[in-house]
Amino acid sequence: xxxxxxxxxxxxxxxxxxxxxxxxxxxxxxxxxxxxxxxxxxxxxxxxxxxxxxxxxxxxxxxxxxxxxxxxxxxxxxxxxxxxxxxxxxxxxxxxxxxxxxxxxxxxxxxxxxxxxxxxxxxxxxxxxxxxxxxxxxxxxxxxxxxxxxxxxxxxxxxxxxxxxxxxxxxxxxxxxxxxxxxxxxxxxxxxxxxxxxxxxxxxxxxxxxxxxxxxxxxxxxxxxxxxxxxxxxxxxxxxxxxxxxxxxxxxxxxxxxxxxxxxxxxxxxxxxxxxxxxxxxxxxxxxxxxxxxxxxxxxxxxxxxxxxxxxxxxxxxxxxxxxxxxxxxxxxxxxxxxxxxxxxxxxxxxxxxxxxxxxxxxxxxxxxxxxxxxxxxxxxxxxxxxxxx
Amino acid sequence: xxxxxxxxxxxxxxxxxxxxxxxxxxxxxxxxxxxxxxxxxxxxxxxxxxxxxxxxxxxxxxxxxxxxxxxxxxxxxxxxxxxxxxxxxxxxxxxxxxxxxxxxxxxxxxxxxxxxxxxxxxxxxxxxxxxxxxxxxxxxxxxxxxxxxxxxxxxxxxxxxxxxxxxxxxxxxxxxxxxxxxxxxxxxxxxxxxxxxxxxxxxxxxxxxxxxxxxxxxxxxxxxxxxxxxxxxxxxxxxxxxxxxxxxxxxxxxxxxxxxxxxxxxxxxxxxxxxxxxxxxxxxxxxxx
Numbered sequence: 043x044x045x046x047x048x049x050x051x052x053x054x055x056x057x058x059x060x061x062x063x064x065x066x067x068x069x070x071x072x073x074x075x076x077x078x079x080x081x082x083x084x085x086x087x088x089x090x091x092x093x094x095x096x097x098x099x100x101x102x103x104x105x106x107x108x109x110x111x112x113x114x115x116x117x118x119x120x121x122x123x124x125x126x127x128x129x130x131x132x133x134x135x136x137x138x139x140x141x142x143x144x145x146x147x148x149x150x151x152x153x154x155x156x157x158x159x160x161x162x163x164x165x166x167x168x169x170x171x172x173x174x175x176x177x178x179x180x181x182x183x184x185x186x187x188x189x190x191x192x193x194x195x196x197x198x199x200x201x202x203x204x205x206x207x208x209x210x211x212x213x214x215x216x217x218x219x220x221x222x223x224x225x226x227x228x229x230x231x232x233x234x235x236x237x238x239x240x241x242x243x244x245x246x247x248x249x250x251x252x253x254x255x256x257x258x259x260x261x262x263x264x265x266x267x268x269x270x271x272x273x274x275x276x277x278x279x280x281x282x283x284x285x286x287x288x289x290x291x292x293x294x295x296x297x298x299x300x301x302x303x304x305x306x307x308x309x310x311x312x313x314x315x316x317x318x319x320x321x322x323x324x325x326x327x328x329x330x331x332x333x334x335x336x337x338x339x340x341x342x343x344x345x346x347x348x349x350x351x352x353x354x355x356x357x358x359x360x361x362x363x364x365x366x367x368x369x370x371x372x373x374x375x376x377x378x379x380x381x382x383x384x385x386x387x388x389x390x391x392x393x394x395x396x397x398x399x400x401x402x403x404x405x406x407x408x409x410x411x412x413x414x415x416x417x418x419x420x421x422x423x424x425x426x427x428x429x430x431x432x
Numbered sequence: 433x434x435x436x437x438x439x440x441x442x443x444x445x446x447x448x449x450x451x452x453x454x455x456x457x458x459x460x461x462x463x464x465x466x467x468x469x470x471x472x473x474x475x476x477x478x479x480x481x482x483x484x485x486x487x488x489x490x491x492x493x494x495x496x497x498x499x500x501x502x503x504x505x506x507x508x509x510x511x512x513x514x515x516x517x518x519x520x521x522x523x524x525x526x527x528x529x530x531x532x533x534x535x536x537x538x539x540x541x542x543x544x545x546x547x548x549x550x551x552x553x554x555x556x557x558x559x560x561x562x563x564x565x566x567x568x569x570x571x572x573x574x575x576x577x578x579x580x581x582x583x584x585x586x587x588x589x590x591x592x593x594x595x596x597x598x599x600x601x602x603x604x605x606x607x608x609x610x611x612x613x614x615x616x617x618x619x620x621x622x623x624x625x626x627x628x629x630x631x632x633x634x635x636x637x638x639x640x641x642x643x644x645x646x647x648x649x650x651x652x653x654x655x656x657x658x659x660x661x662x663x664x665x666x667x668x669x670x671x672x673x674x675x676x677x678x679x680x681x682x683x684x685x686x687x688x689x690x691x692x693x694x695x696x697x698x699x700x701x702x703x704x705x706x707x708x709x710x711x712x713x714x715x716x717x718x719x720x721x
Binding site for chain 1: 442551573647649
């Protein structure tokens with residue numbers, strides 16, 4: 043594999059853009075990988091970059107007679123950067139795919155470029171439902187928040203949890219998670235006894251947690267950005283909510299494999315719904331986890347799986363088109379594609395180009411001295427309800 | 433009623449933490465008249481030093497805390513001797529530009545060395561959890577913060593008002609030239625004071641990792657809180673920032689508990705009201721210099 047990361051001049055990019063159509067019959071297929079490699083979202087970028095490298099090591103860098111070249115760019119999760127980088131990649135580097143996208147605004151910023159240039163945009167991380175509706179050239183291999191939040195709502199209502207207090211960060215994904223959870227949980231007969239939105243830059247959870255404790259719920263539904271989950275769990279235990287018999291439930295982002303071990307035993311027993319756990323009991327996953335650990339010295343998280351499946355999707359689509367890089371042909375090839383991912387069986391929905399996957403209910407347990415999300419129930423082939431209900 | 437006391441207790445602990453983090457800034461800004469926006473970077477350094485010692489080297493938490501203080505102070509003195517002292521006589525704008533640049537460099541450096549994800553310090557089991565005192569929930573870790581910070585505050589106040597060093601420092605601040613003429617080594621006093629302030633920040637950083645979270649963006653995220661403490665407290669003494677920290681800590685916690693929707697704004701509302709009432713802060717001297 044060969045990575046180029048120097049910046050190419052952007053002169054004339056806008057003018058050239060309109061005249062552009064993807065180059066045919068070239069010997070290399072270029073993938074522009076735009077990820078946050080620095081800044082607060084850097085762990086997302088690192089995981090995806092690692093996973094893409096791993097897949098290419100395992101499967102070679104030639105598909106259907108074409109050599110695959112990945113060009114990695116760092117957008118630091120700033121949408122303006124994403125847009126500029128996507129434009130440079132499409133116009134100057136003449137990439138055949140753009141991929142990556144750590145956060146929703148970044149994925150949205152690149153959408154009009156994908157449409158105009160007819161270049162497939164493979165979303166490997168960002169999780170808001172609307173993304174795939176913004177361009178017919180967007181395909182997603184990560185997840186949507188609706189998938190995990192609705193499922194945990196259904197599960198909680200059916201499993202003896204009657205009263206829930208919610209604590210979510212006050213930003214788009216947090217509100218998405220809250221609304222989808224509420225909708226399914228109350229439809230199943232549950233009651234929300236307390237609803238608190240905490241500021242995104244929240245230094246101390248103490249007062250909010252005290253409020254949760256005083257409202258005496260059966261469980262607390264929590265969604266906070268990656269990284270804050272550890273603080274939340276520690277203070278949750280410090281305040282004795284665990285001893286008061288209050289469970290923690292939520293979408294699995296909070297219990298990312300990446301961060302789980304740093305949270306300490308406070309996280310034990312937390313029940314979340316998510317698409318992937320490093321402890322997923324399948325041969326494909328064991329192989330993936332072992333290879334990832336060997337190459338990068340740590341456990342893969344759900345972001346790594348999104349990247350791994352994303353690059354696989356590109357490989358398979360190229361095989362199907364016989365190496366042809368026409369955008370429409372590639373998208374047609376991707377629609378309805380099914381395979382066995384480390385996370386379990388997945389499919390690209392032919393209608394929405396979004397991912398259809400199993401959502402697992404997992405509980406944090408100690409396995410061989412490390413914390414893992416151990417799956418104990420499965421909801422099969424979950425579509426993104428954020429779209430289907432529209 | 434017991435809830436009220438728990439809220440009060442949490443508020444005091446939070447306020448104390450803010451005080452230890454910010455009082456170094458009160459010293460450099462108030463006593464040395466230097467705008468040091470990179471103050472949070474020293475706090476972050478202390479936090480990371482403590483984390484590396486405890487998590488990677490297996491040090492006990494309580495021995496790592498003093499070291500967080502010492503190493504941050506040493507970094508402080510090194511930077512003071514090489515960089516800061518050239519800016520003492522420059523305008524405040526130069527100082528702001530210089531120190532904010534330093535802050536960004538520290539963020540990037542820590543991000544590069546330690547990675548961008550949030551880290552935690554492994555605590556001894558004795559500090560975890562809560563116990564009940566007459567029905568009031570008392571967090572062990574927060575109690576420790578109150579004890580440590582309380583002792584520090586008393587010690588600081590005594591040093592400044594009762595010791596020879598304290599009077600030298602106050603003399604050096606009030607009139608550096610006259611103090612120099614009387615045989616006080618002004619640069620040395622300043623360097624020592626600066627280092628001490630940095631050390632306190634380092635200690636505060638190590639203590640706050642558990643409650644505020646520690647990541648490379650710490651200096652930027654909490655800069656605003658430090659500045660609020662110093663502006664509200666006035667920068668002429670230790671008492672001012674101390675009371676301001678307590679007021680803001682309790683106000684913030686109580687606001688978030690009783691009116692969660694307004695929670696994030698309470699701290700700023702308090703600041704605005706106090707500054708309208710007393711533009712120089714609670715204990716500010718009326719623009720004497």
